[in-house]
Amino acid sequence: MMPNLYHLSHIDLDGYGCQYLTSRCFDAYSCYNANYGPEVKARLEEIVEMIENDRLLGDNAFSPLILITDLNLTAKEAGWIEKEAVRISAKLQLLDHHASGAQAAERFAWYKLDTTQSATQITYRWLKQHYGFDPEDRMSMIVKAINAIDIWVDNDGLFEFGKVCLGMISGAKEINRILFPHEDRAFKFALLDAAQKIVSEGANAPITLDDDLHKIKKEFFRQEMNDTKDNLVASFVTDLLTQDQDRLTITYLGKKGILGYNVGSSSVIGNAFLVSNPEYDFYMDINYRGHFSLRSNNKMDVSLMAAAIGNGGGHPNASGGKIENYKDSFVYNDIRNFVQNHINEMTA
Numbered sequence: 399m400m401p402n403l404y405h406l407s408h409i410d411l412d413g414y415g416c417q418y419l420t421s422r423c424f425d426a427y428s429c430y431n432a433n434y435g436p437e438v439k440a441r442l443e444e445i446v447e448m449i450e451n452d453r454l455l456g457d458n459a460f461s462p463l464i465l466i467t468d469l470n471l472t473a474k475e476a477g478w479i480e481k482e483a484v485r486i487s488a489k490l491q492l493l494d495h496h497a498s499g500a501q502a503a504e505r506f507a508w509y510k511l512d513t514t515q516s517a518t519q520i521t522y523r524w525l526k527q528h529y530g531f532d533p534e535d536r537m538s539m540i541v542k543a544i545n546a547i548d549i550w551v552d553n554d555g556l557f558e559f560g561k562v563c564l565g566m567i568s569g570a571k572e573i574n575r576i577l578f579p580h581e582d583r584a585f586k587f588a589l590l591d592a593a594q595k596i597v598s599e600g601a602n603a604p605i606t607l608d609d610d611l612h613k614i615k616k617e618f619f620r621q622e623m624n625d626t627k628d629n630l631v632a633s634f635v636t637d638l639l640t641q642d643q644d645r646l647t648i649t650y651l652g653k654k655g656i657l658g659y660n661v662g663s664s665s666v667i668g669n670a671f672l673v674s675n676p677e678y679d680f681y682m683d684i685n686y687r688g689h690f691s692l693r694s695n696n697k698m699d700v701s702l703m704a705a706a707i708g709n710g711g712g713h714p715n716a717s718g719g720k721i722e723n724y725k726d727s728f729v730y731n732d733i734r735n736f737v738q739n740h741i742n743e744m745t746a
Contacts (some may be wrong), residue, residue, distance in 0.1 A: 400529070401463035401489065402452065403427035404445045406438075408468035408517070409575065411560075411567040412548040415518035415541070416467035416493070417583070418590045423531045429583055431575060437728045438469055439478075444729075446482050453486070462488040468517035470499030476506050493520045495549070516548035540594040556597070558604040563593050566611060572619070572631045577659045577730055578638050588618045628666065635661060636670040643675065645731075648738050650707075651745055653679040653698050657734055660685050665716065668693030684737060688724025692717045707744045 403424040407413040409431050417429045428448060432441040442464075449462045464483055471479070471492065483490040490508045495517050503511035512520055522541045525531035532538070539556065540563075546552075547560030554560075566589050575582040592614045596607045612627065619630040621637075639646060639656055648657045654677065661667055661683045668681035672695040679697040684690040690708060692700035694715045701717040704710030710719015721740055727733050 399459065399461065400424055400426070401461040402456075403463050403465060404430070404449060404488075405465045405467070406430045406432060406441050406445060406469065407466070409433050410468070411544055411564045412517050413468040414567055414583070414586045414590065415516075415544040416521040418587050419518065419521055419525055419531070419537060419541070420465065421587060422537075423525050423529055431579065431583065432469065432728070434469070438471070439475060440728045442466075442475075442479050442482075446479075446486060449486050449488055462486070464488050464490050466492040466494070467521050468494060468496075470494050470496040470511075471502050471509070473502045473505060476502040476509060480506060480508070491524075493517055493524055495520060514549075516545040518548070519545040537594065539597045540590065543593075543597055559593075559597055559607065562604045562607045562611075563590070566593065566607070570615075572615070573635065573638075574658075574660045576728065576733075577661065578635075578642075581638060585618055589614060628663070632663060632666045632670050635667050636674055639667075639671050640675055643678075646734065648682065648734065648741065650680065650703055650741050653703075655680040655682055657737055658683040659730055659733055664691035664693055669695060672697075682737075684721070684724070684733070686726045688721040688726075690718060690721065692719075707741055 403420060403426065405417055405420050405427060407416045413431065421427060421429065430441045430445060432438045445464060453460055464479070480490060492509045494511055495513050495515060497513050499509065499511055503509040510520065519541050522537065542554070543556035543560040543563060546554035546557040547564050551557060567586055570586050570589060573582040573585055593607055596603050599606055616627050616630055619627070619634045621633065639658065643656060646656050646658070648655050656671060656678055664681070664683050668683065668691070671681050672678055672693065679694060680700055680703065681693040682690055692704050694700045696715065699714040701712050701714055704712060704717035704719040708719025708721050710717055712718055725736050
C-alpha cells in the first residue's frame, strides 16, 4: 500500500526535481518547499500540523510518510522531527547529498546521505527500489541531466541540457511561492515536464529547450485567447488573487483592499485586479523588506494611505512607501496579520 506522502524539498532545480518524481509516483501527496535556515523548521511544523489534521479526516489505512530531500538538517532539527514523527505515527526519510549534514546522518538511521550524486538521482533510485517507480526508465535522462549540472559533471553529455534547466527553474519567478505555493510548484513541474519530453532529442536538446522556453511558459499561463506573456501572467495572477480574495483581504479606514506579497508588476496586476473586482478600493503589494506599492482605480487616494502607514506618497492612484519595522515571514497569514495590525495602529 502506498503511503500518504508529505514531501519537503529545496527551492532549486534539484529540489523541485525530487518532487517532480514523487508527484508521479504517489497517488496521495502534498509538497512543501523551503530555503535553508529557519524556513526548514517552519515547513516541517506545517507538515506535522497537516498530518494531524489529515489523520482526523482519514480512515484506519492512513499511513503518512514525511520525506525530506535536497535539504540537510542540523542534529537538533533532526532530533525534533524524529520525536514529532513518533508522536504522530509517521514514517520518516531524508535523502540528501550535502556534506554539511554528516553529523546528523551519523545519528539517525532515516537520514540517507550520499555526497556523490544529486538529491534527484538519490530520490529516483530510492523510488525505483522501494516503489518500483519508472520501470521503463523514461525519467532517467532528465534525472541524469539534473545530476550533471547539480554536482557539476561538465564532461557529461547532458550537462548543457541541465544548465538550461537550472536557469529555467531559477528564472521561474512569475508566481510568488509564498503567496501561491501550489500554483508556483505546478508551474515548475510543467516546465520540468516539457524539459523531460525534449531531453532525448540529442545534441540539439539544450538549444531546443532554450528556444522553446518562452512558448512553454506562455502555454502554461494561457487560458483562452493568446496574448503577450506579461499580459497572460497578469491575467493568471489576477484570477488567483480573485479566487483567494477572502484570505488576502485587508482594510484601511473602512476601505477594502487586497494584499499581495512580492507579486511585482503592481501597475499591471493591481489595476487588472481592481477592474475585475470593483468592490475593492485598493491593491497593495509588499516585499520581504517592507517596501510596498499601492494602486487604486479612482476609488480612493492611496497617496494618503502611503503617507499614513509608511512615510510614503505618490499619486492618488499609484503610490508607495516602506514599513520601517516590517517583520517578514515564510507564512503569508503572518504577513497579512502584521500589515493589518500595523495599519490599525497607524490609523487608531
